[in-house]
Amino acid sequence: MAGRAWPYPWPDSGDGHGRLDRAEIVRAALELLDADGVEQFSTRKLAARLGIKSPSLYWHVKGKEELFALVIDHVVGQCALPSRHSGWRQQLDVIGHGLRRAIIEHPATPQLLLGRPMFGPNGLRLADHVIGALREHGFTDKLASYGYIVFLNYVVGFASQETAFGKGTGQAGRLDQVKSFLAALPPEQYPDLTAVTGELLLGQFTHRFALGLDAILDRFERERDKAATVRSP
Amino acid sequence: MAGRAWPYPWPDSGDGHGRLDRAEIVRAALELLDADGVEQFSTRKLAARLGIKSPSLYWHVKGKEELFALVIDHVVGQCALPSRHSGWRQQLDVIGHGLRRAIIEHPATPQLLLGRPMFGPNGLRLADHVIGALREHGFTDKLASYGYIVFLNYVVGFASQETAFGKGTGQAGRLDQVKSFLAALPPEQYPDLTAVTGELLLGQFTHRFALGLDAILDRFERERDKAATVRSP
């Protein structure tokens, strides 16, 4: 039943003395989340997968909530931060695409990201990087903070909604479900929606994402320049 | 214990013969969700609030999942759709702001919206309206479907992230928690983030929302015109 039954002396994964460490637990939790979805996840299944009994988890991790926070930050950490020497726009572009990719590679994470600010080390580092990139290129503190919020909202929000459409949501049949549901809609009631259902599910999500992201960065730039000319005309 | 203990003949709320109907259940569920958050919600508490025992709910509603779907669509339905005679841009603006307001007035809804497409009647009507507004004003089917996805992602995503920052998340102390957490960050490690924390939590979210939304609509317009000139130069 447990995906991994081992003889008692554990192969020892990492730091050297413990059989388990938080990193391994987080990794297993993420695998389980990706496979079954956040709804089906349970600490008991996670324990079984790790080859231990559920209460033992509580020695390593305070509880489910802390575990989820660790998982989130692990995923956010998979988004590599670009060099600070490139332009702000390129930096935000790289971060945006990287973060989106990290999220949609783990379809359960949107539900975890929701309702909790990204306050793990990696999330904070990312925030600092984005805000820094803006401030270093002429954005006021106010505009930089606006920018960060809008930027992050867009990226996380888009990726979240994207997974809702089943682009690989653990359950492989999800996209087909959506497809057939839309195909069954009465055209006389939803004429415009039904007219474009083909386009809706066919296109490149990456392209749409880039479109909106570029639009937002464009506006950032314009706002920055407007503020600058107001201050020094 | 039950918020509403009643003598057996129920005051009769609505359609006339049943003591309870789905509308009343949905309304009570939403109240409970807003008060306690989605994590603390349970069908048993909902039943208690309605003055019945938990299994009785299953006569009215198939299960928790269906209940949540009904709640979502109820919230989406609180976003009034504008007249189709106004311009597409104004229509999307009205819908965007209306939908955001509906969502953030019920802080639990983002967690419900996540992972489920808005496929209730109100959600479909909204989708049809948005896509229709675009198609009626020179957008190709492809661009209209792109636009709908990006638009919806932005609105829902923004509102979702917004509630994560505790702008009234049931627990009133949430915003203060975030505030004090950010205030305690080491400036040498996160120099740019800590430099703008004041701005981060102070500003008008509505303004930031409008900023990004306008940016996206701007880009829509430009893409539409570009496609049009390509086709008929």
Next chain:
DNA sequence: ACATCCCCCTATCGTCGATAGGCGGAAACT
């Protein structure tokens, strides 16, 4: 040799979503 601490165990609690099956009363039918 002994004490200590790490890391996992068993036992158990209260709560959850959901199902099975019963029962009274109102409505509908004859």
Next chain:
DNA sequence: AGTTTCCGCCTATCGACGATAGGGGGATGT
């Protein structure tokens, strides 16, 4: 009127969940 049907609730119960309490065994340091 008497009978039947069905609505709308009930009690009893299930298995799974998150979490805590407290025990024990093996490695480590002195």
